Amino acid sequence: MPEVSRFFGIVIRMYFDEHDPPHFHAIYGGHEARVGIEPIMVLEGRLPNRAASMVIEWAALHQAELLRNWRRLRNDQPVQRIQPLE
Numbered sequence: 001m002p003e004v005s006r007f008f009g010i011v012i013r014m015y016f017d018e019h020d021p022p023h024f025h026a027i028y029g030g031h032e033a034r035v036g037i038e039p040i041m042v043l044e045g046r047l048p049n050r051a052a053s054m055v056i057e058w059a060a061l062h063q064a065e066l067l068r069n070w071r072r073l074r075n076d077q078p079v080q081r082i083q084p085l086e
Contacts, residue, residue, distance in 0.1 A: 002014055002015075002016070002073075002078065002079045003081075004024060004066075004069060004079055004081065004082050005058070005062075005081065005082045005083070005084050006084060007054070007058065007084030007085040007086075008051075008054060008084075008085065009028060009029070009051075010026055010027070010028045010047075010051055010054060010055060011026070011027045011028075012024055012025070012026055012027075012055075012058075012082070013025045013027065014069055014070065014073055014079055015073075016073055016076075018073070021036055021037075021038070021043075022036070022037040022038060022066070022067060022070040023035055023036045023037055023043055023070075024037065024059075024066060026047060026051070026052075026055045028047050028048065028051040029048075031045070031046060031047045031048060031051070032045050032047075033045035033046055033047045033052065033055070035055060035056075035059060037059065037063060037066045037067055037070060038063065038067065040056060040059045040060055040063065054085055057085060058084075058085040061085070062082050062083070065080070065082045066082070068080070069082070
């Protein structure tokens with residue numbers, strides 16, 4: 001369960017054994033959402049509106065890095081940290 005980033009109490013993780021489409025998990029408090037990378041959209045789950053907006057904004061800023069990390073995981077390589085939303 002590698003942590004990719006963390007900001008404003010939101011934890012972004014990518015898992016080694018996940019399936020397509022490329023996505024990440026955003027966890028905030030007791031909420032979790034699976035978020036697609038291309039296109040950026042909530043695939044499953046729910047976050048509070050403010051947290052969801054921040055996650056979508058962050059993903060749009062780092063979409064290429066997220067895709068690179070997805071490919072790294074598929075090749076059994078460790079993820080690289082991505083800058084948090086500021």
